[in-house]
Amino acid sequence: MAIVLGSNRYGKAENRVVRIYRDTDRHEIRDINVSSALRGEFADAYLVGDQSKILPTDTQKQTAYSFSKERGLTSIETYALELGAHFVDTVEYVQSARIEVEEFEWQRVLVDGTEHDHTWVRKGQETRIAAVTVTGSGADRTNAVIGGFKDLVILKSTGSEFTGFLEDGYTLLEPTTDRVMATSLIAKWRFTSTDVEWESTYLGIKKIIIETFATLHSLALQQTLYEMGKAVLEAYDFIAEIRFSAPNKHHFLYNLAPFGVENNNEVFNADDRPYGLIEATVIRDEVPPAPEAWDSYTGLV
Numbered sequence: 001m002a003i004v005l006g007s008n009r010y011g012k013a014e015n016r017v018v019r020i021y022r023d024t025d026r027h028e029i030r031d032i033n034v035s036s037a038l039r040g041e042f043a044d045a046y047l048v049g050d051q052s053k054i055l056p057t058d059t060q061k062q063t064a065y066s067f068s069k070e071r072g073l074t075s076i077e078t079y080a081l082e083l084g085a086h087f088v089d090t091v092e093y094v095q096s097a098r099i100e101v102e103e104f105e106w107q108r109v110l111v112d113g114t115e116h117d118h119t120w121v122r123k124g125q126e127t128r129i130a131a132v133t134v135t136g137s138g139a140d141r142t143n144a145v146i147g148g149f150k151d152l153v154i155l156k157s158t159g160s161e162f163t164g165f166l167e168d169g170y171t172l173l174e175p176t177t178d179r180v181m182a183t184s185l186i187a188k189w190r191f192t193s194t195d196v197e198w199e200s201t202y203l204g205i206k207k208i209i210i211e212t213f214a215t216l217h218s219l220a221l222q223q224t225l226y227e228m229g230k231a232v233l234e235a236y237d238f239i240a241e242i243r244f245s246a247p248n249k250h251h252f253l254y255n256l257a258p259f260g261v262e263n264n265n266e267v268f269n270a271d272d273r274p275y276g277l278i279e280a281t282v283i284r285d286e287v288p289p290a291p292e293a294w295d296s297y298t299g300l301v
């Protein structure tokens with residue numbers, strides 16, 4: 001039985017790039033964590049330690065920083081597409097490049113009610129993400145683009161029930177027609193085009209997801225995920241599929257009866273773990289799959 005080298009890739013993970021635009025007194029900030037990974041003719045590096053086809057991970061890092069100035073950093077999808085195309089187009093031995101980006105948002109502080117020009121506080125809300133896999137050149141070029149967010153913590157205090165579930169000898173859960181529903185949502189969507197208004201699309205998709213969560217009378221978190229995905233696909237024909245991962249952040253009614261205190265869905269224990277973990281893909285059935293789009297490098301995106 002022969003032992004052979006299998007799938008491999010290498011790159012620089014988690015470059016923390018902060019780009020300040022300071023062309024006027026009113027500065028702008030973009031703050032990202034970017035990773036690059038290259039696939040190609042790198043077997044000799046693994047098999048015999050020959051580095052002649054290896055573009056150092058340090059060079060990948062330098063490129064990531066320099067591109068934030070040379071090409072700009074306005075939309076993370078555009079930045080990732082350009083960085084990925086650069087490695088595939090300029091390094092002979094690279095067949096595909098994956099670029100993963102997390103973006104941290106900053107919010108201008110108010111001084112005497114006025115937005116300050118160059119001071120921000122970090123937003124504690126969701127982290128926007130993008131992952132791009134650029135493969136091949138010329139007519140064979142494919143760009144798999146994922147956008148999304150993670151850690152969008154969202155809660156509704158009514159409008160959610162969970163009843164009618166299967167019961168067996170281990171079932172203790174009581175059905176409820178009025179519960180708190182909360183999650184820390186991860187949503188990732190796959191584009192079928194690169195001709196996209198990335199910023200407005202991101203905000204539009206996030207808005208649909210949040211509004212559906214709020215307005216749908218939910219019979220289960222599963223149903224909420226499907227309806228959120230369906231609404232996004234109905235609104236954007238260049239989104240092929242959307243994937244959700246949603247921990248059910250259980251809020252258990254706290255028992256105040258021992259103290260003679262009534263609890264009408266007013267006091268809860270926000271339980272940390274275990275949590276239900278509900279996942280779903282909502283997809284257009286005619287669109288071919290793109291497995292490379294989902295092949296996470298860092299696990300962060």
Ligand SMILES: O=c1[nH]c(=O)c2[nH]c(=O)[nH]c2[nH]1
Pocket residue numbers: 162173219220221222248276278
């Ligand atoms: O929305 C829910 N889905 C479930 O599958 C489930 N299971 C459970 O115990 N509570 C819930 N809630």
